[in-house]
Amino acid sequence: MGVFPSGRSTTELVDDLNLETRDLIGWLLVAPGLLLFSMFMIYPIAMLIYISLTDATTAGSVVSGETSVVGFDNYVELLTDWQFWNSMSITWLYLALSLVLKVILAIGLAMVLTHERVKGKRYMRAIVIIPMGFPPIFTISVWRAMFSGARFGPMNEFLSMYNGAVTSVAGLVDTIVFFTTVNAPQFLLADVPVGFLSSRWTAFAAYVTTEVWLAYPFMVIIIVSALQDVPGELQDAAKVDGAGFFHRFVNVTFPSIKGPVIFASILTAATSFQNFLIPWVLNQGGPARQNELILVYGYREAIIENQFALASSIMTIAIIIIGMFMLLAVKKTNIAEGAA
Amino acid sequence: MKGLYNAIVDLKAGRRTPEDVAKTALATGFAVSILLVLMFPVYWVVTASLSGGSTLLTSDGVFADPTGYNLEAYRTVLGGDRFWSALQNSLVVVFVTVSVTITLAVPGAYALSRRKFIGKSNVLYGYVLFTQVGAGLSIAVLVALYALFVEFGVNNNLLVLGLFYAGGAIPFNTWLLKLFMDNIPVSYEEAAIVDGASQWQVMREIILPLAKPGLAVVLVFAFLAGWNEFIVAQTLLSPGNETLSIELYGLATGSRHSTPWTEFAAFAILFALPVALIYFFAQSYVESGLSFGGMEG
Secondary structure, three states, rough: OOOOOOOHHHHHHHHOOOOOHHHHHHHHHHHHHHHHHHHHHHHHHHHHHHHHOOOOOOHHHHHHOOOOEOOOOOHHHHHHHHHHOOOOHHHHHHHHHHHHHHHHHHHHHHHOOOOOOOOHHHHHHHHOOHHOOHHHHHHHHHHHHOOOOOOOOOOHHHHHHHHHHHHHHHHHHHHHOOOOOOOHHHHOOOOOOOOOOOHHHHHHHHHHHHHHHHHHHHHHHHHHHHHHHHHHHHHHHHHOOOHHHHHHHHHHHHHHHHHHHHHHHHHHHHHHOOOOOOHHHHHHOOOOOOOHHHHHHHHHHHOOOOOHHHHHHHHHHHHHHHHHHHHHHHHHOOOOHOOO | HHHHHHHHHHHOOOOOOHHHHHHHHHHHHHHHHHHHHHHHHHHHHHHHHEEEEOOOOOOOOOOOOOHHEOHHHHHHHHHHHHHHHHHHHHHHHHHHHHHHHHHHHHHHHHHHHOOOOOOOOHHHHHHHHHHHOEEEEEEEHHHHHHHHHHHHEEEEEEHHHHHHHHHHHHHHHHHHHHHHHHOOOHHHHHHHHHHHOOHHHHHHHHHHHOOOOHHHHHHHHHHHHHHHHOOHHHOOOOOOOHHHHHHHHHHOOOOOOOOHHHHHHHHHHHHHHHHHHHHHHOOHHHHHHHHOOOOOO
């Protein structure tokens, strides 16, 4: 080729040709990246575990060495603390509820977007995955605005429209039924404005809605590509045999998308478990710390309440659970095939 | 539109029954209405950003009158200092993240793809494990890092923040790049070495040019890691050093100064636009990158 200088000794050439012999160069090439990663990820995890065994309170006390090792006291304190169990339960409830809703929504959408009767499916598929293309902090702060407790917040506007509809239906009935006065029944009307983010379960519902909106596109992509592999003859054969929609779904469609759905569920469950931004941006895990997902709980104990030791034990427990999710994901999905 | 025209022609010619056409129209209409409901937040933020100074927040509800659209909110955001100084800070962070990630991931990926050394499979397995983890881990370790950073006085430092993001981005991007490099035939390198190329030349003139699509994907991911992140930045940086995501949060929660939604929406769109553009233009690239990970199931 002429680009490269020639004239090297035969032994050098043989050495160079054998691309897999030199240990040292390989290590030198990997080392800088590994070092940086270890510095900012592995080392802090080790430090976290250490702090969780001490009685550190403020950030200053963590590094000054004025702390003493107290063993598992923090964990004992945690496991007997109502706040911890509340946070754990709300985290798992959040994970489970949003997972179920995501799966239902995604399967429904995927079936609509692969249905033979629906025209323009290609464009619709491009539109349906739009939420994936935004930064999470953007999406979540827009949803915070959606659920704003202000009179003119979008959700409150919808409630007003609904109220208006109910009232006008009642008015219509009133004009038809002339012999008595019919008013809109109070239990059907919403008390606008609703402070969605200032009461516990409406705030929780807002979290779940936001989570579902953030994560459904990933599932839709995976299920659509699985549905496209379902043999059409199978569906037709089932139809000829007189199988109804429900039977076809249970016996033909679902078995063929089960694998991908489980795969996507593990990944999205893992991210739901460690969600921080949704509760934090919507109302900082409130009201009154009732909806603190596990990471929000740990973060607040450290940064705001200055309980670094306790926070570290919370985070250590969270990391153990995250680690189990990681192992599960890698094992279940053969993602590490090339690593062995 | 062409489909509609064909349907009408088919109907007239009697090739399709009206019932058949009606079913199709109904199914399509159903799909479209679901999409409209799902995309409402996107519609809302766009409308809000275009309704500066008009009726959005007073009486007409959520569906503002399109004839009243104007760019006032964008003018306010772009005319103020906050956006520009935050943009500058974000760019500093992103620049550090991208350049460090690329510089460290390329040699690492090359070694993992081509070299054999003790502990290689361990490193690789560890990296793959950490590709499975979202932002949660960095928030968990933030508790320990915060104490350290404050002690060494580097908490309010954009360069350190960029370095932190790069550290978190290393496993995924190294692994991704390794998969790209695995697909480059070894015979090219052997031929170059027979021609007298040194190891360095092999890497620079054979591997790098052939791994360009992989580098582009890594560039995108490293950019996103720095641009999108919020909570670590918010915790570490002091006022005066805000990045765009911190400013956006400030506008959304009204913690800094109470802002009309129109300005919040305009700011949010300006913040999300580069990401959305990259995402949609690079979609095929990113998807091919993801399919490497078996993410297609």
